Amino acid sequence: MAERQDGFCLREVLAAFRACLTAEQTVLMDPYLRGWNGLIRFLNSLGTIFSFVSKDAVTKIQIMEKYRSSDQRERYETLQTMVEYELASGLVSLKNRGECPESGCRTILRLHRALHWLQMFLEGLRTSQEDSKTSVICTDSYNASLANYHPWVIRKAATLAFCALPTRNAFLENMNLGTPEEAVDMLGEALPYVCKVYEITEELYAKHKMLDLP
Numbered sequence: 001m002a003e004r005q006d007g008f009c010l011r012e013v014l015a016a017f018r019a020c021l022t023a024e025q026t027v028l029m030d031p032y033l034r035g036w037n038g039l040i041r042f043l044n045s046l047g048t049i050f051s052f053v054s055k056d057a058v059t060k061i062q063i064m065e066k067y068r069s070s071d072q073r074e075r076y077e078t079l080q081t082m083v084e085y086e087l088a089s090g091l092v093s094l095k096n097r098g099e100c101p102e103s104g105c106r107t108i109l110r111l112h113r114a115l116h117w118l119q120m121f122l123e124g125l126r127t128s129q130e131d132s133k134t135s136v137i138c139t140d141s142y143n144a145s146l147a148n149y150h151p152w153v154i155r156k157a158a159t160l161a162f163c164a165l166p167t168r169n170a171f172l173e174n175m176n177l178g179t180p181e182e183a184v185d186m187l188g189e190a191l192p193y194v195c196k197v198y199e200i201t202e203e204l205y206a207k208h209k210m211l212d213l214p
């Protein structure tokens with residue numbers, strides 16, 4: 001199979017999420033952001049119809065990268081240190097977005113919710129029949145996750161954009177993991193790491209009652 005010109009390979013993205021996990025069950029920020037940057041590259045290759053999605057995700061990734069290159073970079077080494085630091089320093093608002101519009105905690109929460117969608121979408125792709133429609137897999141996983149946090153107009157725009165997605169096999173080939181069958185195997189192997197990152201983060205936010213941060 002021809003190499004993609006933009007060099008995208010889902011293997012690297014999945015490896016980044018795997019690299020987030022430490023022996024202490026914490027989540028490292030840098031590979032987390034690297035994983036997201038890889039996904040955005042892929043999203044951009046799907047065409048301008050998804051620009052409204054990638055623009056928002058890029059803004060959020062950049063907020064976090066800014067923290068990682070600031071004087072406080074060590075505080076943001078893992079999601080756990082970030083939560084501890086921001087909560088202890090009064091940098092998170094539990095009620096009003098206007099007070100801390102760019103807190104790391106609220107920003108990561110948005111990406112975390114999107115990771116839930118990604119996990120379900122890739123699992124849907126992996127386990128679906130060859131002739132399944134990606135737009136349906138995508139809509140179902142979106143409705144079961146991210147859509148619950150989006151207003152009507154975004155849900156509408158997202159659902160319309162999903163109709164432009166390529167077929168299942170084209171999608172699997174685009175991942176640059178070999179044949180569709182090889183891509184399915186690779187997803188089966190790597191998705192548990194994405195799930196683990198999701199679970200640890202969910203637990204962390206639940207423990208601090210931050211799953212609804214404005």
Ligand code: 1Q0
Pocket residue numbers: 010039040042043050052053056057110111114117118138142146154158165171174175214
């Ligand atoms: C493959 C199709 C990609 C479809 C992406 C699905 C997600 C749709 C989400 C649309 C929302 C975008 C508009 C902005 C929303 C914000 O209001 C919202 C809340 O933020 P805030 O600050 O207002 O409180 N933001 C979010 O919810 C964050 C959304 C981030 C979405 C990031 C999606 C990245 C997708 C990457 C493509 C992965 C393709 C995977 C397969 C790879 C296989 C080769």
